[in-house]
Amino acid sequence: MATAAVAAALPPNAYAAHSSGRWGMRLLIVTESSFFAYLLFSYFYLGSMASTWPPGGPPALTIAAPDTVILLFSSVTLWWAEKGIERGVQARLRAGLLITFVLGAVFLVLQGVEWSQKTFTPQTSAYGSLYFTVTGFHGAHVAAGLLMNLVVQFWAWRGFFSAKRHELVSNAALYWHFVDAVWIAVFTSLYLIPRLT
Amino acid sequence: MVAAMHALAAMGWAQSPSMFRPAGPAAEQIARLGWLFTIVAGAVTVIVTGVLVAALYRRRPAHTSGIEPSGDPRGPVRWIIVGGVILPAIILVVCFVATLITQAAIASPPRPTVATVQVTAHRWWWEVRYTGMGADQTVVTANEIHVPAGRAVRVNLVSNDVIHSFWVPELAGKTDVIPGQDNAMWLQANRPGVYRGECAEYCGLQHAHMDFFVVADAPTDFAAWLARQRATAVAPTDAAAAAGLAVFHRSACAACHAIRGTDMLGRVGPDLTHVASRQTIAAGTLLNNRGNLAGWVANAQSLKPGSGMPNVPLDGPDLQALVAYLETLK
């Protein structure tokens, strides 16, 4: 009888892409993506009512563009790290996680610099409120990703992961790629689209 | 004529402002649509309940096993397709077409509007301002809008503070009054009469006491009313009224209220230039008579707690004089 036979042969682990942990991370990503969708909806809704939007013209790309490249590259390094542990290469995992962390931290620092150079504040206008809230929440998600990275690194440097067992890495990587995808949406909405119209 | 207006007022006061007693073209169109939907709703309820009762109590052949087998699924599926999809879809399409027709019908008045009123909603009263009257011919009143019967008036809706909603059930559907947005609607009554209006969006402590009246006048009466309202306030002609004016000056009323033709031009509260011409005070809360006026001035906070009108402590003679003066402001 099928269940008996399979049950006897079942591995005593969670089962990778079907695992409940992966479902949890996917659903977290769906709900957080919705969260950013509503932030951007608010941005476009208020923009549609304004005569000029953004009020001071499109925001400068001087910091934001390279910052974007840095963040996207951090996804590449993390992907490289994940591929490494899939083949059991501890060194690649550790190095990749570390580089990703540094790149993510640099992203945040540069974002802070950009913030300090703005001539408006959240209290200046609805645009200011939106700009800082949207980029701020994205930055908070990056920070959470960095904390996750530290935790994963903690276990990685203690040799906890293997080719067979690295769910934590895969889930954390999924989260990091999501944070990058959100940045693409934010960057496009706040920095690129104003330049098209 | 004034007596007739007061009689009409008494009627408006005592009747429900019912959307099914329409007195203008917009409300009539809407009421027709409303009846269609009400009848459909009632019929569906009765029929479904009937089917339910039949399903429960119909006679069934005896059956020995405890469980009915599923049987031929085509029966239930037919039920579902016909009763659950096809019939409702047909009914809803008819209803939707009727909706679109009504929406188009009420989009504009039968003939172009003949006046424009700017209604500014405050917490918790209605400022009414007739525009297009010329720079030195202001018509400002409160909580009462006059319209010529049989013609449409454009109403521009402005909010002084929070979201309110302007609603005269017997004449039209409601339109929200939203700060930062210019909403407008048209209003028309078929015949002379008094129609009650209400604020229909929760706006704070005294949302319950923010009514107003739309008074439809015969066209000549409307012109006469406008002319009277355009005039500045009469100067007091007797001693009591003059004393009252002095009390008005002393008591800082001018900080909030305006009486055009005097130096008292406060804009925070209702314009009192012709307060005695209105049927009610305190946004429809009280009938406009001597006793209520006195009570309102002396003790507004127990009649409408939280409203912008403070209790004005005056001794008996001062209060009498003040009320006597206000009653001259027709």
Added chain:
Amino acid sequence: MATVVAASDAPRAQLTEIWETPRGLLGTLTSVDHKTIGKRYLVTAIAFFIIGGLEAAVMRAQLVHSNMHLVSPEAYNQLFTMHGVTMIFLFASPVLSGFSNYLWPLMIGARDMAFPRVNALSYWTFLLAGIFLYSSFLVGQAPDGGWFAYVPMTARAYSPGLNIDFYTLGLIYLGMSTTIGAVNFIATFFTVRAPGMSLNRVPIILWGTLTVSFLIVFFMPSLTVASIFLYLDRTIGTHFFDPANGGHPLLWQHLFWIFGHPWVYIVVLPAMGLASDMIPTFCRRPLAGYTFVALATIATGVVGSGVWIHHMFATGLPPMAMSFFSGASMTVTIPSGVSIVAWLATMWYGRPVFKVPFLFMIGFIILFVIGGVNGVMTAPVPFDLQLTDTYFIVAHIHYVLLGINVFPVFGALYYWLPKMTGRMLSERLGRWVFWLMFIGMNLAFFPMHITGMLGMPRRIYTYPSGMGWDAANLISTVGAYVFAVGVLLFLVDLVRSLRVGPLAGNNPWDAPTLEWSTTSPPPPYNFAVLPTVRSRYPLWEDRLHDGATSIVDQGPVLDDGRETIGTSALDADPMAVIHMPADSAWPLLLALALTVVFYALLAVSWTWTAIGFLLVFICLAGWLSPSRIARAGGGT
């Protein structure tokens, strides 16, 4: 281990030791058993139902006659706001979470939900968010902006106190609870159904709760964003809703209703699922049109996501847009109609047994129809411009909320409490409860159709005399109190049942689904051996004669720690043995840490907020650190 064993040979003592939560305070605070959590949700939700009912009782006393002064306008505005918040957020959804939490694993042949600790967290955060909201009464500043809190009235300028800050933060907190619960349900649905329980064999409550879990995941963030914006406008001076500086009050309404309309389906679809699972038992036959009902559930959720503008018809939006939403709002009734016809067909082609749960089903259908059709009356824009913001809408919402949530809930209590407690409630008292609630409800709310049409607006603490509204309001108040007596009688019945109710046995209703194969109450491990499922109605197969042969009396024991079977998403083919976490203190600790954060935000103390976040991080790190078993080489 994963070998197959006959149920009679299963090592029950060992399974009990593995799964049972120890008695005592520590056990109570660390339990992750879905049955315990489900019962806690039910008790807490019903407590809030009673509190919300008391708030309504005061309101109805105030409105029994014109110009009453029983309560001040301030008090009344807090009462009607908290009545709405309590009923909508603290009762209607959590009570359904309670049933789903308790029943899902038992119905799908699993030992627990996919995320037992997350489950506990969702309960603790629900409880603490409710306490957070109600702590506002301790400082006399309960939310008073209506449950919908429209700006600008709820902006700092017009609401200077803490009232609205309790509201925004309370809802953000509660939203977290609801969202993580939803994530748990979705993951559970797709990972731990018993082998053979393919999608077309799950009880309809699974479809109902699954659909609303997706709605929650997609739409709760809209309310969160709105609440964050309002909190920021109020505390640090942003301008999201301020038209003088580029903001707009309608942004709040859009964000609120994009969440708010799906929310009304969130509070009814699982209840409709409960009904779909009870009606077959009392008609002695399978549900007619199962596939239609499952699809109708999903369709209602999908179409219902696109109708939110019908709450804003009076705001002056472009007529063409409003026509579209008007049509969509009419369309969303069709799936509901499909379900109603399916239930009627089940009754017609079945043999009704008029036990108390079934009475509630009958009442539910009638009230559903009335609430549905008076809702259709508000779908056409022009007529809605008369009806909206009047007592007609109060009639509509109470017909749908009481009809499609409360009545199924009370039916479900009479039906499933015997499974939970092992004791039956009283058929005689139950009939009284039903009739008092049904008659009381109709007396209370039917007249409101009339007062609405006679021009009575909503949210007014009193009304003038001579408006023609007095008689209807008197009847409403009487009806409300009749309904309250019914609820009180239910509580009496409940206490009575717990003390001296007759023992229920495994399957007092001769019902068909898996939960009725266990004892009443079930053992901590649910199933001694995990079943294999071959039809929708495993316990009726011998009498339905349609060839299905589910296996309930033998299967894998899985007693190497807390284990259940993981299966594939669609067909439930067995794929792995899943190791479940033991009881844990982290959920409660994390919930307490989050509570610190929210009180800190209420006080606008960034220092304490930071401390709170630090505590949250510590709890998360502790929670997510791999268990000792995993570190030793097993598990994830």
